[in-house]
Amino acid sequence: MTLGRKLARVLIGTAIAGSLATMNAAVALAEAVVPEAEEPGVMTMEAPKPSWFFVRGGWGSAGTSIFDAGTGKMIGMVATSRDSDLGIDPSGKFYYVAETMWSKVNRGTRQDLVSVYDSKTLKLLGEIPTPGRLIVGGFTTNFVLTDDGKTAYDYNFDPASSVNIIDLTKRKFVRAIELPGCAGMIPNPGVGFSSLCADGTIATVAIKGATQDITRTEPFFDAAADPIWSNTVYDRKKKQVVMLSYTGVVRTAAVGAKVEVGAPFSIQEAGGMKAADVKPLDIAWYPGGMQPMALHRPTGMLWVLMHKGEYWSHKEGAEEIWGIDLAAKKVVKRYPVEDEPSNIQITQDDAAMIMVNGGGKDAVIIDSKTGEVKHKIENGGSGLITVVESM
Amino acid sequence: MKRFNPDAMGEKLLRRLAGGTSRRGILSRLGLALVAAPVFPLLPVSRAEAAKPDRSPEAKTMFARTAQTKDDTKCNYWRYCAIDGALCTCCGGGIHTCPAGAEPSPVSWVGSCINPDDGKAYMIAYRDCCGKPACGQCGCDNTDRETQLYLPQLNNNVIWCFGTSSMEYHCSTAMMIGAA
Numbered sequence: 001m002t003l004g005r006k007l008a009r010v011l012i013g014t015a016i017a018g019s020l021a022t023m024n025a026a027v028a029l030a031e032a033v034v035p036e037a038e039e040p041g042v043m044t045m046e047a048p049k050p051s052w053f054f055v056r057g058g059w060g061s062a063g064t065s066i067f068d069a070g071t072g073k074m075i076g077m078v079a080t081s082r083d084s085d086l087g088i089d090p091s092g093k094f095y096y097v098a099e100t101m102w103s104k105v106n107r108g109t110r111q112d113l114v115s116v117y118d119s120k121t122l123k124l125l126g127e128i129p130t131p132g133r134l135i136v137g138g139f140t141t142n143f144v145l146t147d148d149g150k151t152a153y154d155y156n157f158d159p160a161s162s163v164n165i166i167d168l169t170k171r172k173f174v175r176a177i178e179l180p181g182c183a184g185m186i187p188n189p190g191v192g193f194s195s196l197c198a199d200g201t202i203a204t205v206a207i208k209g210a211t212q213d214i215t216r217t218e219p220f221f222d223a224a225a226d227p228i229w230s231n232t233v234y235d236r237k238k239k240q241v242v243m244l245s246y247t248g249v250v251r252t253a254a255v256g257a258k259v260e261v262g263a264p265f266s267i268q269e270a271g272g273m274k275a276a277d278v279k280p281l282d283i284a285w286y287p288g289g290m291q292p293m294a295l296h297r298p299t300g301m302l303w304v305l306m307h308k309g310e311y312w313s314h315k316e317g318a319e320e321i322w323g324i325d326l327a328a329k330k331v332v333k334r335y336p337v338e339d340e341p342s343n344i345q346i347t348q349d350d351a352a353m354i355m356v357n358g359g360g361k362d363a364v365i366i367d368s369k370t371g372e373v374k375h376k377i378e379n380g381g382s383g384l385i386t387v388v389e390s391m
Numbered sequence: 392m393k394r395f396n397p398d399a400m401g402e403k404l405l406r407r408l409a410g411g412t413s414r415r416g417i418l419s420r421l422g423l424a425l426v427a428a429p430v431f432p433l434l435p436v437s438r439a440e441a442a443k444p445d446r447s448p449e450a451k452t453m454f455a456r457t458a459q460t461k462d463d464t465k466c467n468y469w470r471y472c473a474i475d476g477a478l479c480t481c482c483g484g485g486i487h488t489c490p491a492g493a494e495p496s497p498v499s500w501v502g503s504c505i506n507p508d509d510g511k512a513y514m515i516a517y518r519d520c521c522g523k524p525a526c527g528q529c530g531c532d533n534t535d536r537e538t539q540l541y542l543p544q545l546n547n548n549v550i551w552c553f554g555t556s557s558m559e560y561h562c563s564t565a566m567m568i569g570a571a
Contacts, residue, residue, distance in 0.1 A: 060525055083550070100558075102557070106522070106523075106524070106557050106559040107522065107556060107557045107559075110558070134540075134549070135550050135558060136540075136548055136549050136550065138548060139540070142540075155540075157540075157543060157549070158553060159498055159543060159551075159553050161543075181541065182541050183539070183540035183541040183543070184540055184541070195541070196539070196541050197541050198541045198542045223538060223539075223541060223542050224536070224538060224542060224545065227538040227539045227542070228539065229539060230539040230540045230541065280449065280450060280451055280452050280453065280456075281449060290548075309453075310452070310453045311452075312452050312453070312454070312534050312535050312536065312537070313453070313534070314534055314537070315532055315534050315537075
């Protein structure tokens with residue numbers, strides 16, 4: 001072998017070794033990025049937490065998005081169909097969706113049911129057929145669960161008024177109770193439920209097996225002249241319901257076998273102003289919206305969406321949020337808000353974070369202690385907001 | 392705002408009848424009324440017997456003060472004082488007719504609206520047109536004397552597509568029933 005040939009071999013060998021090394025490096029780099037072909041997967045989530053907001057898309061849209069109040073990030077979505085109602089199992093294991101659908105989407109056979117979802121996988125576990133329900137959405141009081149999570153009450157209107165009792169343990173419809181002139185449910189643990197009625201009373205339905213006794217309070221409000229919002233707020237620990245009327249009259253009632261309505265107070269007087277009334281041209285601060293108030297149960301602070309205007313403006317969005325100390329009957333905070341929100345809710349933990357939505361496209365998270373806007377969630381949903389209640 | 396009080400109206404009606412009729416006369420009229428009752432909507436008749444209402448600008452709601460009678464495709468058209476939803480007049484329908492392919496609901500919620508041309512109040516039945524996707528045009532939400540779910544006939548959130556072959560909401564009409 002000549003020197004020239006030897007040199008050529010060495011050069012070729014070096015070149016091959018070099019290219020192999022380069023290839024190896026490339027393989028190593030590729031392995032670091034994609035070790036193998038990916039498999040599709042599905043996440044699971046935690047059981048419902050007090051820091052979560054469950055936000056409906058708004059009228060005509062389906063789905064309930066879950067956002068964390070601390071981060072403002074979306075956690076997941078419960079498959080709530082249009083105009084359905086969501087119930088959160090007190091033990092945190094299930095989500096219940098009272099809903100209505102048709103065999104051919106918008107026609108065919110109507111089916112009313114409660115769909116049961118696992119709270120961690122969000123997989124459908126079962127369906128409980130029911131004889132009907134009011135198709136409206138936007139109310140927290142049309143589908144309520146008992147404290148032990150064993151029973152659901154589902155409001156029906158067809159257009160006669162009744163309440164369906166559903167056994168959630170056996171996943172079975174039990175029976176319906178007719179309730180003419182009343183609508184929605186206020187939980188009444190150990191008794192049954194109570195409802196606001198057109199004659200200005202609260203009816204209490206004491207359920208005793210296959211029968212029930214219906215009793216009423218004395219009339220205490222005028223259902224036509226100064227109605228109380230159907231979206232009442234219930235405090236399970238205090239067994240107390242908080243009610244708000246169009247003029248801004250705040251009432252609480254102790255809920256039990258006999259419902260005791262407390263002394264009312266004016267929200268404007270609690271804020272150092274003249275009480276608002278029903279007369280036209282009387283400009284005042286009025287409560288307004290679809291879900292116009294939220295109660296932070298641990299502190300007894302009631303948060304209300306308020307706007308300036310005339311009477312019969314009860315669906316108008318808010319210019320301010322008023323924080324009312326229910327025990328002292330005083331407005332202690334007033335925060336301006338943007339985009340005229342019509343729904344408000346507050347987390348029941350110490351963070352006490354408020355969410356408002358329904359005016360613009362953002363769902364806004366506000367620190368109730370400071371009024372500071374913490375997160376603006378674009379397209380966060382414009383419908384009813386629900387939180388986990390402490391039992 | 393005048394409080395709607397059917398008891399007081401009924402009492403007034405009965406007193407007027409008692410004062411102006413003989414017993415035999417009232418029996419024959421009552422019989423006639425019973426036969427004819429289904430023909431007449433009772434509410435506007437009884438409401439017509441109510442005391443003369445105050446129609447001064449000071450007594451009118453903000454909606455009534457600014458309502459107009461010319462354009463029924465606008466939210467401030469006088470009949471829409473308690474409407475919520477898409478106006479059927481903007482969806483290929485009319486003030487009391489559904490757009491083609493939609494089905495009118497046989498039941499409705501009601502409003503009592505003042506016509507600015509004659510200053511009188513009229514009972515308006517808001518009938519939803521059903522069975523088609525939401526029209527989406529001319530969305531209005533007026534709330535004069537609009538209440539909550541326990542007074543459903545005065546609540547405008549409920550989808551009133553009861554008794555129709557589909558409960559899908561398309562749009563809302565504003566049908567005149569009579570003087571309020």
